[in-house]
């Protein structure tokens with residue numbers, strides 16, 4: 001039983017990967033074992049309504065590139081799905097690898113995708129600020145979308161074109177163009193995958209990936225830098241967290 005292993009040989013426990021918080025019981029990302037996911041007929045369809053004009057700017061935060069949204073109103077929200085309240089879109093960003101063999105944070109049946117999109121939302125019904133929501137169990141909801149290599153993605157190209165400038169001011173961008181129309185998703189209780197790693201995220205992982213072409217991931221994403229101007233260049237790649245133990249959690253699916 002893995003728990004004994006941890007008790008007997010705590011130093012060799014795989015669960016305490018460098019980036020796991022002590023005593024964490026709902027850490028992310030995880031491997032989604034398709035056959036172990038449980039269909040929940042009471043799960044509602046996810047309702048997504050984004051107002052493209054809430055788009056503010058795109059920037060490199062030294063770990064990924066983010067497109068941030070004006071979250072001072074309820075103009076861009078999600079509701080339904082596994083969620084009790086509506087959640088406001090705050091930003092979206094990606095995680096990707098140095099090569100196409102890996103890059104996503106979540107895996108499906110231990111398969112990595114070359115990249116993963118995260119659309120981060122917070123529970124403004126219950127919490128006054130994003131910062132407070134980050135610390136609460138029902139504070140955040142993140143939609144995860146896998147990227148697989150295939151045909152060119154028009155919507156993504158708008159972002160890719162802005163990357164070289166990165167300070168590029170954005171007028172409008174509707175992130176729903178990055179979300180597959182197939183309504184199927186998995187959902188589980190998890191955490192942020194970057195510090196503070198708080199266990200505040202209801203993860204909603206879309207079953208269907210979106211297709212992007214080789215250049216969109218390789219040229220654009222992998223040319224970004226972790227480093228700032230003047231520093232020795234370090235390409236921004238492999239900005240994903242190692243898999244975390246499922247522990248006492250069930251992944252639910254919205255589909256049979």
Ligand SMILES: Cc1cc(=S)c(O)co1
Pocket residue numbers: 118120142192193194
């Ligand atoms: C708030 C936030 C959420 C995720 S998923 C991330 O990678 C960074 O920051």
Ligand SMILES: [Zn+2]
Pocket residue numbers: 093094095118193
């Ligand atoms: Zn993320």
